[in-house]
Amino acid sequence: MPASRLIILSVAVAAAGGAGYVAKKMVVPPPPVVESGKKQPSIPLQDVLVLSGDVPMGTTLGSNIGWERWPADNVNANFITRANDPEAVDQLKNSVARVAMYSGEPVRRSKLIGEGQSFMSSILPSGTRAVATSIAADTSAGGFILPNDYVDVIMTRRADAQNGGASSGFITETILKNIKVLAIDQTIQEDEEGKKTRVGQTATLELTPQQAEIITVAQQMADRLTLALRPITDAQEKVTDEADYLVSGNGRRGTVRLIKSGEISEVGARK
Template sequence: MPASRLIILGVAVAAAGGAGYVAKNMVAIPAPVVVDSGVQKPQIALQDVLVLSGDVPMGDTLGGKIRWEKWPSDGVNANFITRANEPDAADKLKDSVARMAMYAGEPLRRSKLIGEGQSFMSSILPSGMRAVATSINADTSAGGFILPNDFVDVIMTRKADASAGGAGGFITETILKNIRVLAIDQTIQEDEEGKKTRVGQTATLELTPQQAEIITVAQQMADRLTLALRPVADAQEKVVGEADYLVSGNGRRGTVRLIKSGEISEVGARK
C-alpha cells in the first residue's frame, strides 16, 4: 500500500478517536434520584364522616346504607356525624328511621332521623300544625292521582234547604285551599316501584288548628267532601277566603255552634 494512503488512514483513525473522546466528555451525567420510601402525609386534613351509601326513602330504616367516608376537615359541618366524636355511630344508627327522604353520598344528620320514642307521623308534622284524616275514594280524590306531598283544595257539597222557600238542589263551596297531603291510607310517599296512582280510603291532611276545626264541622254537614288536586307551582300561594264562618261564630265569643240536618245554628254558651 502506498505510504500516502497509510498516512491518510492513520490521520482518519486518530480524528475519529478524538471526536469520540470529546463527545463522551460532553454528555452530562444525570444526578441520582433519591426516592423516599416513607408514606407522605396528605396536604389536606381529612376526617371520617358518616354518609349514605344508598337512597333511603322516608319512613325506612337506614340498615346497611351508611358508611364512613373521608371528607376534608374544612368541609365538615357541625351537624355531621364524625368517627372522631362518635366512633360507634354506624352501629347505633343502623336501625334508625328516616323522617324524610335521603340520598346516596349525603352526609347523615340526626335532624333527618326520627327521635327515640317519637311516632313517625308526629315527627314529620311541622310545629303548630295538625294531622287530620278524612275519607276519600276515587270519585273524590282526582281519580286516585293524589299522592302524599301533593297540595289540594277541599270542596264541600251539601243539600240546600228547600224548606226555607228555596229551590233545593246542592250547595258547593271550597272550604280549605292549598292543603298538603301527608299520607294516603298508611302510605307517606310515592310507590318506589313507579306506581303513580293510589286509590285509598283515607287522606291525612296537614292543617292549622283553625283548619282542623273547619274540616271537622264540614264532615258533619257535608254530603260529600272532595279533594281537588292543585299544580305544584301553586304550593307557595298565599291562601285567603277559607270557610272560617264554620267555626268563628262571626267573631263572637261565648257561643256554641249546633249542626242539625246540615244546618248551622248558634246558642249562647253557659258560663
C-alpha cells in the first residue's frame, strides 16, 4: 500500500477517535439518584355535612345538603360528620332552618328544627311569648316594617271629658318599646335582598308575659295601635319603662282591673 494512503488512513482513524471522545464528553450524565426518606403523612380528612345551596329561614334543607371532605383539625365539635351520623343526609333533609343558612356552611343541629315541630315556638327565646296585633299601612310605617325589625307600640284612645261625658280629644302614649317583630302575616323574613315590601294585616311580636298582658289590654281599650319603626342601632337598648300600670294593679292583690269607655278602674275581687 502506498505510503500516502497509509497516512490518509491513519489521519481518518485518528479523527474518528477524536470525534468519538468529544461526543462522549458531551453526553450529560443522568442525575444522581437521591434516596428519599419516609413519605410525609397526608392531612387526615373527615366527611362533614355541608350545605350545597342557600336555605332561607323557615324552609326545609331538602337536597341542599351533602358530604364534603374537611381537614380533621378544622372539624368543630358541633359539625355533623359521616363517622358519627352516617344517615344524617336522610334524617335531616326534612328539617327546617331556624335561621337563614348559606351554601358552603357546615350544618349544625342548633340551627335546625326537627321534622313536624312548630317553627314559631322553636324560634321563640325561653320565657317570651308571640302575640299578634292587627296592622295596616297607616299604622305600620307605611308597610316598611319587616320581620326582625324593632318597633315601639303606640296606643291612641279617646279622652272622656270630665263633665257631661262628651269626647274631649285623644290620648296617645307609647306602651311598649323596642319590641322585636317576629313575622308579618305568615312571612318570617324579608323578601330576597330586601327589595320588596308588602303591607300585611297582622304583625306577630316577641313579648314577655307582662308585655303580652299589656298589649292585650291595650287592644281592648285603644282606638288604634300604631307600630313605630326604630333604627337598628337601638336594638340593644335596654328599656326600663312601659305601661305596666295597665296590668300591675299597683302591687295590690284581690283586685280586678275594669276598662270601660277607655277608663281603667279597680274593684275588689270576690272570693
